């Protein structure tokens with residue numbers, strides 16, 4: 001399946017997340033229709049949005065739009081930034097019991113003072129479509145995947161569109177967050193790649209990254225990864241999104257286009273795949289009730 005477009009002005013081919021996301025969303029729409037045709041209600045996602053972080057509002061609006069496109073119902077539950085931890089836990093417990101809600105997403109980051117870990121611990125793992133509860137992360141660690149975090153899952157599909165088999169490939173992950181870096185490393189390692197994670201305390205990062213056939217950048221530092229970090233011909237996945245003067249910037253510097261074999265753009269790379277995997281996990285949660 002070809003998911004990249006040639007660009008004549010640079011060496012790296014653009015690995016287009018929008019194209020792959022579009023293809024996968026067509027299949028998800030069909031899955032939703034089939035689910036409804038069996039007499040079930042449309043899959044339903046509840047999103048908990050706390051405070052008025054403008055980036056979070058934009059991401060939630062994009063998720064709602066994507067849900068509508070494939071036939072998933074989405075309900076956004078908005079809370080002021082003064083909401084208490086206990087109120088949010090009560091809401092999560094209510095959603096856990098609501099038969100018509102198949103997936104619950106807690107939009108991160110939360111305002112200061114709220115503890116996302118204890119909220120995630122309250123969430124029913126069967127509705128954890130973001131794959132971030134301790135149960136689902138534990139399943140991932142033990143290679144018995146249930147719900148996998150959406151961004152690494154989407155990155156894996158992008159990587160597999162170039163290397164259907166990553167066995168024996170060297171991969172470097174920039175960043176070790178629970179949301180991206182760690183699950184990404186597990187997915188690649190379980191697919192038999194040899195994985196190195198680098199983080200803010202790592203020394204001599206280029207020594208590792210210049211040997212990698214696959215590089216995943218998830219540090220949130222615009223343009224940090226320059227051409228001298230990257231092996232010629234490598235597949236480079238730019239997860240980073242930072243808004244600078246109204247523009248969205250990735251972690252990968254423009255100079256990497258002259259070295260990499262394939263590179264995901266920002267925007268239009270990982271972002272659409274993250275949303276698509278949220279849709280995928282929501283439909284899966286709805287289907288699992290009846291399997």
Ligand code: NAP
Nearest residue numbers: 175176177180199200201218219220239240241270271274
């Ligand atoms: P995070 O929790 O802040 O983690 C950042 C990681 O980068 C940490 O592990 C940190 O190391 C590491 N790091 C920071 N500076 C570094 C440096 N100079 N060299 C090496 N490692 C460094 O961020 P996150 O939630 O993982 O998100 C990362 C980026 O992805 C952000 O830009 C975010 O907006 C973006 N994102 C994109 C999507 C998408 O769909 N495209 C989805 C979610 C997030 P330490 O652990 O040592 O601090």
